[in-house]
Amino acid sequence: MQAPEIVKLPPAFKPAWWLRNCHLQTIVAKYLAPRRALATETEMLALPDGDHIQLNWTENPELVADKPIVLVLHGLEGNIHSHYAAGMLHALQQQGFTAVLMHFRGCNGVANRLPRAYHSGDTADLAYLVAQLQLRYPGRQLAAVGFSLGGNVLVKYCGEQGAQCVLKAAVAVSAPLALAPSAQRINQGGSKVYQQYLLGRLKATMLRKLERHRDFPLPVSKAQILALKTIRDFDDLLTAPLHGFQNADDYYQKSSGKAFLKQVRVPLLLVHAKDDPFLSPAVLPKADEMPPYVQLLLSRHGGHVGFVTSNTPFKAEYYLEQQLPPYLTQFLGNH
Secondary structure (H helix, E strand, C coil): CCCCCCCCCCCCCCCCCCCCCHHHHHHHHHHCCCCCCCCCEEEEEECCCCCEEEEEECCCHHHCCCCCEEEEECCCCCCCCCHHHHHHHHHHHHHCCEEEEECCCCCCCCCCCCCCCCCCCCCHHHHHHHHHHHHHCCCCCEEEEEECHHHHHHHHHHHHHHHHCCCCEEEEECCCCCHHHHHHHCCCHHHHHHHHHHHHHHHHHHHHHHHHCCCCCCCCCHHHHHCCCCHHHHHHHHHHHHCCCCCHHHHHHHHCHHHHHHHCCCCEEEEEECCCCCCCHHHCCCHHHCCCCEEEEEECCCCCCCCEEEEECCEEEEHHHHHHHHHHHHHHCCC
16 A cells, blocks of 8 residues: 555644633533534444444434445543534534444443453454444445544554555544553643543443442452552553453553554544643654654644634634544545
């Protein structure tokens, strides 16, 4: 496969003048996001191992046979109600694409069927879904947008697939491409607030799973789960052993998307902010770590999956929703 042609990147992100702080960017994006009147069709997709995942479609793909399909991957403990997921689905729909959100296992509010869950390097379910889309809708163009953890999964998937990747393009936003340094970063200073929020959601999900699997008990107790203090502790006690890793270090080393960048052979855009309070600067790839297919769109401000701008004082607008769907038309065509 030959190197891709030069593509037009979105314009540089400029924050609203009242939203230059990284924490404001991150928090405002979550709590002031417009509530989209987004009606989706829910599908439960059976997986080869007997588990299932929930898909949310912006429209019935059977009824719009000519439209490209854009797959959206949410972040850690995200779901259809996450502001960035709902906003991107709406924006992709407005651009003329059929969009579908893939929930990672157990993220739809119901404990999944197996003791295992999902993790930052879990590409198997994504690969299965893409293969199913190819079988169901042959000839349809496919692309994907991943946020945070979902972005890391997407980058790793593109690298693993290499020249065989069927996606026409991919975008990873605020992806923790270096997991170990990012686990350290979110355990420092003011970022600990985000860690406690995410850890609380992880604990709640795992407690639901513990309740469901009484007949096939997990190798941990409720007290052990509640006692966890950091995401790294959670990964060491639960994520790693449940998914075949020796420990958190082994999991982080084998799952970080950065190590897979050199194998990417489809257009891949990485969107990052230098002031991201979740991520270590180590997530940013150097020029010699990126093949011609990978481009980095780096802004000074933006927070973590924030990127809130405004043309009107104190009215939030969302750069990602404005810029990413038009960017994808370069690969999927105008619709």
